[in-house]
Amino acid sequence: MGLGLGISVDWASLVPYYAQVASAFKARVEADGGTVESMSCLKADLKVLNPIKPPAFDTDAQAFITAASITDSTQQSAIDTLVTDLKTAGIWTKMKAIYPIVGGTASSHKFNLKDPRDLDAAFRLTFTSGWTHNADGAAVTAKTATYADTHILPSSELSTTSTHMSYYAKTLTNGNSQVQIGDAEIDSMWLGLYSSSYYGAIANTYQDQSYTSSPAYYLVNKPSSTQLKFIIDSSIVGTKSITTGSFSGTQNLYLNNYENSTTFTSISTCAFATIGDSLTDTEASDLYTAVQAFQTTLGRQV
């Protein structure tokens, strides 16, 4: 329900609050020898006269909600819960970028939850032509050289020994040669599907893991200089030995591609993505739990 002030209010949640205030006010008026017309009239008056109880959102959640112009109360609540869950699990500070892809438009999908300033320096997303934005996320439906630039340059922003990338695929077309997150350098940084395997590369060293392609939450984690872990949803599906490696790329990380080409465009719907420091196994599990709860609240979980 709107007040004409650009504020959306869930009156149902405020009924107990107004009932309590109305009861206290009625008691005081009657103690002074006055009368009130009725409790229902009083409650209605209070809705106009009394300040609306502001939602107590986490300040980081509120900053994102404001920047992305999220007005839907379910989406607002989901974002707030996501932020508090990530903070409780100790994951929040490990993130360089969190893309909730919520709100249904490019204008809302572009914001980084960690730093919701509308700036490239805040690692906002900028989308090429070819995307379709809706409540499920940001979708690419054909191999059309489509991508979203994260403005994160691995050599400047990430560690060769402690990095993770994750991508929540709401939809995923089964096929080879699809990069969900990557930069332009061969082997440098990418997470994707290739030759019937699920590949992860961080700092110029890669490994692959056999898998059955399906919509899921994919995460590649480099918890040490010599180890790479593949995680699908809450399961560690592979732990591989790698060499330390180094970043050689000069291009930012992209979502749904690794360069401006059609060949490796990922035909998938991105409903969430993160880039940041490495995670412990427990943190990776907690991240999945938080993200899945977020998606379930939004009705788009897989």
Added chain:
Amino acid sequence: MIGYKLTLEQKEAIQGVQFSDATFFNCVEDIDGVWFLFLSEQDTNNLPTEYAYLLELPQEEFVPPVQEDII
């Protein structure tokens, strides 16, 4: 895959230009070095009138260049 075929001049005029909030034109070369533009239905619906001419460009099958292997 069908895309809009561009001349080099047309590509230079739009490449990287933002046409709606957070979205910019992106062109890609085919195997013969010809530039193509792909637009989603949503892009088409949100296209500012100054770029409506793009929708009148010839549409042709896109053949990608031979790609270096990713691994």
